[in-house]
Amino acid sequence: MTKHIFVTGGVASSLGKGITASSLGRLLKARGLRVTMQKLDPYINVDPGTMNPFEHGEVFVTDDGGETDLDLGHYERFIDENLTRDSNATTGSIYSAVLAAERRGDYLGKTVQVIPHITDEIKRRITRLAGEDRDVVITEVGGTVGDIEILPFLEAIRQFRLDVGRDNVFYLHVTLAPLIVAEQKTKPTQHSVTELRGRGIQPDAIVVRSEHPLAEGLKRKISNLCDVPIDAVVNAADARNLYEIPLVLHEEGLDGVVCRMLRLDVGDPDLSEWEALVDRVESLDRSVKIGIIGKYVSLQDAYLSVVEALKHGGFHHGCHVVIDWIQAEEVEGLLAEGRLRDLDGIVIPGGFGERGTEGKIMAAGYAREHDIPCLGLCLGLQMMTIEYARNELGMAGANSSEFDPTTAYPVIDLMETQRGVTDMGGTMRLGAYVAQLAEGSQVAKAYGTTVVSERHRHRYEFNPRFRARFDETDFWCSGTSPDGRLVEFIELRNHPFWVGTQAHPELKSRPTRPAPLFREMIGAALARAEGRSPHLFDLTVESPSVTA
Ligand code: GLN
Numbered sequence: 001m002t003k004h005i006f007v008t009g010g011v012a013s014s015l016g017k018g019i020t021a022s023s024l025g026r027l028l029k030a031r032g033l034r035v036t037m038q039k040l041d042p043y044i045n046v047d048p049g050t051m052n053p054f055e056h057g058e059v060f061v062t063d064d065g066g067e068t069d070l071d072l073g074h075y076e077r078f079i080d081e082n083l084t085r086d087s088n089a090t091t092g093s094i095y096s097a098v099l100a101a102e103r104r105g106d107y108l109g110k111t112v113q114v115i116p117h118i119t120d121e122i123k124r125r126i127t128r129l130a131g132e133d134r135d136v137v138i139t140e141v142g143g144t145v146g147d148i149e150i151l152p153f154l155e156a157i158r159q160f161r162l163d164v165g166r167d168n169v170f171y172l173h174v175t176l177a178p179l180i181v182a183e184q185k186t187k188p189t190q191h192s193v194t195e196l197r198g199r200g201i202q203p204d205a206i207v208v209r210s211e212h213p214l215a216e217g218l219k220r221k222i223s224n225l226c227d228v229p230i231d232a233v234v235n236a237a238d239a240r241n242l243y244e245i246p247l248v249l250h251e252e253g254l255d256g257v258v259c260r261m262l263r264l265d266v267g268d269p270d271l272s273e274w275e276a277l278v279d280r281v282e283s284l285d286r287s288v289k290i291g292i293i294g295k296y297v298s299l300q301d302a303y304l305s306v307v308e309a310l311k312h313g314g315f316h317h318g319c320h321v322v323i324d325w326i327q328a329e330e331v332e333g334l335l336a337e338g339r340l341r342d343l344d345g346i347v348i349p350g351g352f353g354e355r356g357t358e359g360k361i362m363a364a365g366y367a368r369e370h371d372i373p374c375l376g377l378c379l380g381l382q383m384m385t386i387e388y389a390r391n392e393l394g395m396a397g398a399n400s401s402e403f404d405p406t407t408a409y410p411v412i413d414l415m416e417t418q419r420g421v422t423d424m425g426g427t428m429r430l431g432a433y434v435a436q437l438a439e440g441s442q443v444a445k446a447y448g449t450t451v452v453s454e455r456h457r458h459r460y461e462f463n464p465r466f467r468a469r470f471d472e473t474d475f476w477c478s479g480t481s482p483d484g485r486l487v488e489f490i491e492l493r494n495h496p497f498w499v500g501t502q503a504h505p506e507l508k509s510r511p512t513r514p515a516p517l518f519r520e521m522i523g524a525a526l527a528r529a530e531g532r533s534p535h536l537f538d539l540t541v542e543s544p545s546v547t548a
Contacts, residue, residue: 002130003262004169006157007140008201010192011176015209016245018071020174020236021140022078023246027255029079030269033135037075038087039068040122041142042149046092050425057301061455061507062087065431071140073305077510078246089125091149097121114152122156123163135264145173145195154199167263171196173203177210177218184215186222193226205232205257207249213237232257241281243511246274277511280315287320288344288525293363295356297325306349306377309506312514313522321522328356331363340366345373345497345525348380350457350504354403361387373497373524375517378458381490381500382412385462388475395466402460413463415486421459429456433481433503435488441478442499443489446516452479454488454503461502462487497524 005024009017021037029035041048048056049067060073066085076083098121102112129137141157143150161169173196175189189208196203206228208214214235223230234252239245249255250269259266290310296302307323314321324343326334334340346367348360360380364387367374376384382400389398389411397404400412421427432453437444444450462477464485470477479489479501492498499517509515514522 001164001168002134003136003264004126004130004160004164005136005138005172005258005262006160006169007138007172007174008145008154008157008196008203009141009143009174010145010196011178011188013144015174015176016236017140017142017174018074019078019242019245020172020207020249021071021138022074023249024172024254024258025075025079025136025138026246026274027250027269027271028136028138028258028264029081030271030274031255031259031264031266032270033264033266034133035079035136035138036081036087036129036134037072037079037083037138037140038089038126038129039071039075039140039142040125040153041069041088041090042147042153043090043142044092044095044149045090046096046425047088047090049428053296053302054299057299058304059457060305061430061457061504063432063453063455067426067430067457069142070301070304071142073308073507076508077308080510080512086125086128089122091152094118094121094125115155118152119156119159122153123160126156126160136262145192145199151199154196154201158200167261170205170258170262171201171203172205172207172258174207174209177208177214179211184210184212184218186218186225189222190225193228203228204261205234205254207234207236207254210235210237229257232261241278243274243281244278247271247278273512277315280318284314284318284320286318286526286529287322288314288522288529289322289324289342290345290347290522290525291324291326291340291343291363292347292349293326293328293331293356293360294349295328295351295353297327300325303349305504305506305509306347308511309509309515309518310347310522312509312511313518313520315511316514316519317522317526319522319526326363328359328363331359335362335366340372341370343372344529345375345521347521348374348376348383348500350378350380352379352402357383357400357403361390365391368492368495368498371496371528373521373528374499375497375521376490376500377506378456378502378504381462381502382460384490384498384500385411385470385475388470388473389466392473392475393469395469400460409466411463411466412460413465414459415461418459428459431455433488435479435503436482436484437479437489438476441476441489442491442497442520443478443501443517446499446520448516454501454505455507456503458502462490496527497521 007021058070068088177184219233360383364384389395395409398409399407401410437450474493490500505515
């Protein structure tokens with residue numbers, strides 16, 4: 001029988017429910033359990049794919065091409081399992097399924113209602129992740145208890161325990177003890193639990209987030225007020241590092257409480273791999289400064305997986321990665337100030353729309369001419385290609401037809417398979433595709449193999465019509481689709497590291513197994529940093545207090 005853990009949140013959003021859920025997943029996996037995870041999102045979009053990253057942060061893509069919530073990235077990084085599109089459901093996707101069923105006539109004669117039809121569909125989404133080969137499904141409910149649109153989800157998870165039995169369901173509620181005039185407050189937790197109980201759910205454990213460790217006596221108070229055993233009141237104070245949270249929760253006994261209540265008869269967790277990771281993270285003694293040339297630099301969640309992948313590369317090399325967030329539209333001015341010269345590496349991340357593209361192109365050119373390691377991701381590859389076409393191949397005004405439909409040199413063009421696509425939702429080239437890398441190329445060396453699979457999310461591609469012009473130069477199309485038609489990786493001969501990929505390798509990077517291109521890029525950046533001046537940066541500037 002698969003056990004279910006439901007994670008809800010109260011008091012405020014952005015409390016780190018996703019990290020808490022992921023960390024618990026890691027702890028249970030470390031006890032030998034087969035764990036999978038999912039996110040239920042109460043908003044009405046069918047998936048986050050059509051949302052601006054400013055609204056919702058990065059869109060995380062699964063191998064099977066699901067466009068999902070960024071929390072799935074945390075899940076994959078922590079439990080080290082590849083998830084599928086089934087691991088994310090939204091109110092919109094649930095209503096779509098129910099409405100399609102209604103049109104088919106599945107409910108003939110009935111009035112279709114939130115209870116039972118919507119709640120049944122929510123329960124179906126939860127149940128389909130369970131099965132023979134799954135010991136535990138962790139389901140995180142997005143939003144905060146008390147939100148209007150969360151109600152059908154709370155009702156569904158409440159019913160779920162009745163359906164599958166008390167011993168098979170665990171409710172975990174994440175709250176916050178804010179510090180007000182130097183005193184940690186438990187009242188918000190109490191109110192939030194009252195709200196949850198009003199929906200018929202009594203939490204089995206409470207994870208209390210706080211800036212500093214909870215003061216003496218507060219656990220007892222929360223235990224009494226919320227009717228949760230004291231050992232099931234768990235404190236997750238801000239940690240120095242995100243990846244420490246599983247160890248913090250284990251120290252606080254959360255996984256033990258979960259196993260006891262769910263009657264999971266398993267031994268102690270083997271946390272050696274994770275402890276080694278945290279040790280490595282704690283002993284970083286060098287640093288590199290990487291510029292991310294972005295469009296959403298004031299909302300860093302838009303590039304969450306890119307930042308994590310860079311950090312993973314740093315863990316491998318024992319160095320801090322200090323990120324310099326560079327607004328793409330300001331590159332021209334910043335070049336004059338020398339801000340790019342002071343970088344050890346540049347990342348040009350993915351994106352859509354014209355804004356900022358000229359700055360990204362300029363940054364790619366600066367990196368090329370000044371031997372600065374540069375990694376282009378999806379749109380980044382496109383920007384590097386355009387830069388090279390304009391400045392080395394004499395194609396004045398070269399561009400992507402996404403940004404300039406009338407350019408004489410559309411070196412980046414709409415993919416053949418995208419012509420005629422009119423719906424915007426879920427129609428890009430999405431998910432994992434295999435690429436063939438050229439023997440002896442920098443990318444093949446990085447991956448240690450010539451056949452790789454990475455995740456994609458794009459409509460435009462390197463225009464094969466112009467390929468021959470590039471092939472005559474140092475610009476190497478070093479990875480293609482297996483039929484040789486689509487350019488998937490590019491690199492520059494005679495450059496320390498100027499590499500682009502049409503894919504998003506950041507999505508598959510794991511703290512214990514950094515994505516190869518990020519690992520190599522940080523290696524090249526480190527060589528530049530140490531060649532210039534060994535201790536250029538103040539190591540204290542990084543590590544803002546990480547919230548769980
Ligand atoms: N806008 C570009 C395209 O659609 C790049 C997409 C991306 O960076 N994910 O091809």
